[in-house]
Amino acid sequence: MEHRSKCPIASTLDLVGDRWTLLVLRNIFRGSRRYGEHLESPEGIATNILADRLALLEREGLIEKVAYQTRPLRHEYRLTRKGADLLPVLQTLATWSMKHVPDRWAPSERFMHSRPEDFLAQD
Amino acid sequence: MEHRSKCPIASTLDLVGDRWTLLVLRNIFRGSRRYGEHLESPEGIATNILADRLALLEREGLIEKVAYQTRPLRHEYRLTRKGADLLPVLQTLATWSMKHVPDRWAPSERFMHSRPEDFLAQD
DNA sequence: AATAGTTACTTGCACTTTGCAAGTTAGTGG
DNA sequence: CCACTAACTTGCAAAGTGCAAGTAACTATT
Structure with missing residues (x-):
């Protein structure tokens, strides 16, 4: 990963500041775990972009691939602590939008009031 | 402005989720007001991109152009309430980075503890 | 009056990223 | 052997970005 400067912002x-990466993470916070579930999100992400972003997020340690079945072997994507810790960023983005952009969907109470830890439980 | 969906995030x-817009806002929070001051930021933004983003932010009402002198007429860019309200987004981005990215600059206490209102004072 | 300096952009072009459609791979089930 | 499903990969046009050079509107200097 290359950084434009040492500024923390x-x-x-540099990591998540493009058109799609934070939306992929939003999907995971909202329950999408499998590749195909991500494709159902309302914005309509292209398959190549999705594959690229999932690989990036895994390489950077924000999500991890976990097998959910063998025969055939299939994986799902889960948040690591590093990825889950971006929840406050998504919450503040949503808060801003609700105040300044008219006619948006209301985020769920559950989403707005949860903490990163809440998304790390195993099952 | 066109939106991919009605999701608030x-x-x-859609507005600020590209490679530069939030960094231009960060500059303003850190005190850059004039075009030339923005060009001094450590990431080295290109002049065409900067002009484009300042125009976008003004068009969307996040910043406004205020004359700071006549003869020759010159303007500076200031945050509106709408723009200043993105401060929590920048603060959470910085907080995440300090926890998860090694060897970054520490943001100033002033920046991390300020509120949007603090950037709206006239002078 | 002509020249140089300052600030704030604009333009042209190469390069990179994104978006869309179609194709591929690895497996199961019939 | 064939259809089916999930998860990608590939090709290519369009849009966005990065770099260098050029322009515009003044002011200050000689």
Whole structure:
């Protein structure tokens, strides 16, 4: 990973500051775990972009691939602590939008009031 | 402005979710007001991108152009309430980076503890 | 009056990233 | 052997970005 500067804000954006990465994370917070579930999100992410971003997030340690079945072997993507810790960023983005952009969906209470730890439980 | 969906998170990112817009806002929070001051930021933004983003932020009402002198007429860019309200987003991005990215600059106490209102004072 | 300096952009072009459609791979089930 | 499903990969056009050079509107200097 290459950073434009040592500014902490710029460095975070170097990682997740593009058109899709934070939305992929949002999907996971909202329950998407499998590749196909991500494709159902309302914004309509392209398959190549999704594959690229999942690989990036895994390489950077924000999500991890966990097998959910063998025969055929299939994986799902889960948040690591590093990824889950971006929850406050998504919450503040949502809060801003609710105040300044008219006619948006209301985020769930559960989403707005949860903490990163809440998304780390195993099952 | 076109939105990919009515998701509040996606909608905020439609506005500021590219490689530079949030860094231009960070500059303003850190005191850059004039075009030339923005060009001094450590990431080295290109002049065309900067002009484009300042125009976008003004068009969307996050910043406004205020004359700081006549003869020759010159303007500076200041945060509106809408723009200043993105401060918590920048603060959470910085907080995440300090926890998860090694060897970053420490943001100033002033920046991390300020509130949007603090950047709206006239002078 | 002509020249140089300052500030704030604009333009042109190469390069990179994104978006869309179609194709591929690895497996199961019939 | 064939259809089916999930998870990608590939090709290519379009949009966005990065770099260098150029322009515009003044002011200050000689």
